[in-house]
Amino acid sequence: MHTKKTPLDHAAPGSPSKATQTHRGHQESSRGKPEQVDVVVVGAGLAGLCAAVTAAQKGLSVVVLERSKTPGGYARSTLQGGAVVNWGPRALYKDGWGHRTLQSLGVEVAGARPGGDGLHAMLEGKLVPLPSSLGTLLRADFLTWRQRARLSGLMLTMMRQPDEALAHQTWGQWLDGQDLGPALRGLIEMFGRLTTYSNIPQLVSAHAVLSQIQHAFRHGVLYLDGGWQSIVEALCERLAVASGRLETSARVVRCERVADGRWSVETADGLSFDAGQVVLAVTPKAAAQIVPQLPVVQEWADGAVAVRAQCLDVVLESLPRPDVLSVQGLDEPIYFSVHSETARLAPKGQAVIHVARYLGDETGVGKGPLSLEAMMDRLQPGWRRVLVWKRSLPSMAVSPCAVLASKGGVFGRPGPAVPGQQGLFVAGDWVGQRGQLACAALASGAQAGQMVAESMVSSDAPRAWG
Ligand SMILES: Cc1cc2nc3c(=O)[nH]c(=O)nc-3n(C[C@H](O)[C@H](O)[C@H](O)COP(=O)(O)OP(=O)(O)OC[C@H]3O[C@@H](n4cnc5c(N)ncnc54)[C@H](O)[C@@H]3O)c2cc1C
Known part of the structure; x- marks a missing residue:
């Protein structure tokens, strides 16, 4: 027929x-x-x-x-006042399975790797500069000399493809076995959240987290022009x-x-x-x-356990603090990034910002000392005066099944x-x-x-x- x-x-x-x-x-x-x-x-x-x-x-x-x-x-993405806004923060793994699959179907993506200036970590409520490369990370001020030495050994481990036997071990068990102090553990946990979106170390596979970290370290990610x-x-x-x-x-x-x-x-x-x-x-x-x-x-x-995040998507006329472009929480599961600084998402001058909290479980919505809007007050003071549009997403299922x-x-x-x-x-x-x-x-x-x-x-x- x-x-x-x-x-x-x-x-x-x-x-x-x-x-x-x-x-x-x-x-x-x-x-x-x-x-x-x-x-x-x-x-x-x-x-x-x-x-x-x-x-x-x-x-x-x-x-x-x-x-x-x-x-x-x-x-999908949303078009708002000339800006393209993804539903929550998005990064495509450069040269990963997805990127290569798209290329095999004849789809070329355009975008750039985030990084460079304006990177910060949040530790004990304070902003600390976060070095932008793995080499300079080893000189991070918030780590002691001993922790920096430990980090350099860990980096070598994390740059390698993890052993398949780690598939049955939880990420939390793997972290416990590394004997890390709080600041260094916070940094490694942050890499895990950033690359998998999951904040359930007691459940997710160590192999899954280490594979994502390894790929991100080696190849990086892309913020896409025109959004996802x-x-x-x-x-x-x-x-x-x-x-x-x-x-x-x-x-x-x-x-x-x-x-x-x-x-x-x-x-x-x-x-x-x-x-x-x-x-x-x-x-x-x-x-x-x-x-x-x-x-x-x-x-x-x-048998599925969802990976969830609370998100705040914001479009601003201009950035009140152009020196704060990315903030990752070391002792809190939070994320902030000005995506338009890297990808073509908005008319010149405007900023597309994603703020998120990685949720640990279904009941974790809104947990934590700072709401996402309060985080914006802190990181981009006066943002409400230059607000074009915002969207609050209290509990997004980033994936229906954690690994x-x-x-x-x-x-x-x-x-x-x-x-x-x-x-x-x-x-x-x-x-x-x-x-x-x-x-x-x-x-x-x-x-x-x-x-x-x-x-x-x-x-x-x-x-x-x-
Ligand atoms: C806030 C957030 C941030 C994310 N960030 C990243 C990131 O940075 N990097 C990354 O790699 N991934 C990220 N993801 C994950 C990524 O978006 C998903 O993995 C991917 O989009 C899932 O695609 P899918 O086709 O499997 O499922 P879906 O996108 O859920 O598509 C399923 C489709 O099926 C349709 N459908 C459902 N039931 C029916 C029915 N009965 N009949 C007909 N149609 C039906 C739905 O409407 C939907 O369109 C993020 C996700 C979220 C929510």
Whole structure:
């Protein structure tokens, strides 16, 4: 069956307002008889878009079903008064799994590495200069001579790929075993939070944290010009070029195996598809709701511990204190960074600032002596007078699943293939063994798309289009 494809409404890089116009293009044929396609991808976050582009580039007919009005999931950005603002602070691991996956799909990102002047740490409520390179860090004033010597040994350890055996050890256990004084432990814990977003050392895998720190030290991260929306738009564009289709405002409520090993997929408002393969690129909880008949997916959802952060996103006319560009808490789990100082995000002079508190658990919202606005008062006094826009996000799920030591770190993560369910895959930042956060979302999406294409060829399943 040849199906007419709906073109995507493309946005210029860095103009998220256009992306929010990506319209649903429900096909009339879907409303009666189920529409036959090779692949249905549920969810148009980074993982879903990557899975869809990968499969579509292999010549398969692909439909992406997204419950929101716009694609992108947690990677969307907002356009405010000429500035592009991500939802919370964002850094893409340079040359990491995500970056390399994007390049393999023909998506080039533009951006720069943060660093240079204006870096500070916060210790006992005071700002202390934080050296900008690993070499100068060894001369940090807040460390004693003995701690600096200890740090140089630790740096050598942290520059190496960690031993896989550390996957079962918690980050807290690893830190306890290093015999660090409070200031040095605070510094190392800060690196862990900064690179993984997690503040649950008693649960996360030491291997996972050390891998992120190692990658950040060796390759650095990128703040992206035009925000993370630029990735979303580039992936949507690749999807359209490969003749894939995106349906927005299409919430999938059910996915079941039917005759001939095919899958029936239905949305809340009556679209139905008969698909050769399905990729569930949603959180484990959302996946369990879509396939309630599969206990293994429910187990993944039940075992998940979310990584959470409280965020404050701010746009200012100008910076009251241009010398304070980045602050990382050493004895408090806090983050402050002027992202527009590194990436092209705002008209000249304006500043896009992200402030965050890494939350330890669900009940940790608002914990700590300083609220995020009070932190702004402290770091950028008078900011309210030059305020263009602000957004407060009390508890964001940075990832639905922290990488847990109890599950064997990244090596114990599920998918992309769902065991015993031919033609059913999962993708997202909780799936597969490649990278963490957005890197894992992008890499597992591409892996799922690749597996879909391979199983289509090996099974010689009847194709829907062409
Ligand atoms: C505040 C914050 C800061 C972050 N900072 C970083 C960072 O600096 N570096 C980094 O690497 N990562 C970062 N991340 C993580 C990164 O954003 C995520 O890992 C990534 O965006 C997850 O993509 P995903 O496709 O797996 O999931 P999602 O973005 O959650 O996408 C899932 C999509 O599925 C849709 N959906 C759900 N249910 C259904 C349904 N029933 N039917 C149809 N559609 C459905 C959702 O609407 C959504 O669009 C951050 C996240 C947050 C929240």
